[in-house]
C-alpha cells in the first residue's frame with residue numbers, strides 16, 4: 292500500500308436557487324466514493340461540498356417568495372445538506388458562501404489581486420443572462436437566446452472591474468500542457484487547450500447593480516461577481532487568509548482534486564488557475580470533468596417533469612442502493628443515459644439477487660452448521676487492489692464490475708459445489724464455506740466506498756462470534 296498522503300477533494304458548490312436533483316447527487320456521490328476510498332487506504336482526507344448563495348437570481352427569487360435573500364439561502368442550503376446526509380455522503384465541511392469566513396477570505400483574495408495590479412476599472416457593455424449570472428458573447432447565443440436558459444439576454448452597460456486574464460494565459464496554458472495542472476479525462480484537456488486558440492478576454496470580476504454579494508474591499512459600491520467569489524470557496528474553506536497552517540496542509544501539501552460536470556470547464560480549468568496565480572497561490576493540481584446525462588433517453592428538465600429527487604430514491608431503495616444505481620449507469624467522464632425506468636430491475640438483479648442473496652445463502656449455510664467456522668477468516672486485499680486500480684483513474688463502472696464479477700464467480704462456485712447436499716460437518720463443505728466467507732469479506736471491503744452500510748454490515752455478519760443469516764441486505768422490489 293502506498294504511503295499515507297493527504298487528499299483534498301471538492302465538488303462544485305451548488306447554486307442555492309436550485310432544488311437538489313440527481314445531477315448534484317451524481318457528482319457528490321462520486322466525490323464521496325473517492326473520499327472514502329482514500330480514507331480506507333489510510334490517507335488523510337478533506338472532502339468539501341456546499342452551496343453557492345449570492346447573485347441576482349437569489350435576490351429575485353427571495354423577492355418573489357417574500358423572503359430576505361438570506362432566509363431563502365438558509366432554507367435551500369439546508370435542503371442540500373439534508374439530501375447529502377441522507378445519501379450518507381461523508382463531507383468534512385459544508386461551505387456556504389454566505390459564511391462570514393468565506394466573505395472575509397474573498398475580501399482578502401480580491402484585495403491581493405488589486406494590490407498586485409491585476410484588476411483595473413472599465414466599462415462593460417454586454418449581453419447578460421440572469422440565469423447564467425454571466426455575460427454571453429454573440430457567438431454563444433443560439434437564435435439570439437441563451438442556449439441553456441432559452442431566454443433573450445439583456446443588454447447592460449455598467450462600471451466594472453476587470454481581471455487581467457490575458458496576462459496569465461500563457462502561464463496557465465503551459466501548466467496544462469505539462470500536466471502540472473492535470474485535466475482529466477484527456478478529451479477535456481484537449482477541449483481546454485482549444486479554448487486558448489479561440490482567444491480569451493479579460494473578464495469582469497464585479498457587478499454594479501447586484502446588491503446580494505460580497506463587496507469589493509477597494510470599492511464598496513460593487514459586489515464581487517458571484518462565480519468569481521464562488522470559485523474561492525475552494526481556498527476559503529481550508530483557511531485561506533485566516534489559518535496558514537491548515538491552508539498549507541490542504542492546498543500546498545495535499546493532492547487537490549476538483550470534481551465537476553463539464554459545463555463549468557472554462558471557469559475551473561482556465562479562470563480559476565489564473566486567479567490563483569495572480570493572487571500568488573499555487574494552481575489546483577488536478578481537475579476531473581464528468582459528462583452530462585439524459586434520463587431514459589431524454590434531457591432532464593422541469594418542463595418534462597423527469598427531474599429525479601434523490602430523497603425519493605433514498606426512501607425507496609435506501610442510500611447504498613441509490614449510490615450504486617446512480618454511479619453504475621455509464622462510464623464516469625463520458626456522457627450517458629440514466630435508465631431510471633430500469634432502477635427496480637437493476638436493483639433486483641445486482642443487489643437483491645446479487646450481493647444480497649449471496650450473503651444470505653452463505654451465512655445460512657454456516658448457520659446450519661452451528662454458525663462457526665473452523666479457522667479465523669483469512670481475507671486477501673487482491674479485490675481491493677483491483678478496485679483501487681480503477682478508482683485511481685475514476686473508473687467507477689469498471690471498479691463496480693470488479694466486485695460484481697467476484698460475486699458472480701462465487702454464485703457459480705456455489706452452484707457447482709452444492710454444499711447444501713453435504714453433511715454440515717463434511718470437511719469439504721467446511722473448507723468451501725471457509726474460503727467463500729473469506730472472499731465475501733474481501734468483497735465487502737472493496738465495496739465499502741460505494742456502499743458503506745452494506746460493506747460494514749457484511750463485515751459485521753461474518754466477523755461475528757456466531758454467523759447467522761439474519762435479515763436480507765436488499766429486500767426484493769415487488770412489481
Ligand SMILES: [Zn+2]
Pocket residue numbers: 420421422423424437438439440441
Ligand atoms: Zn443562461
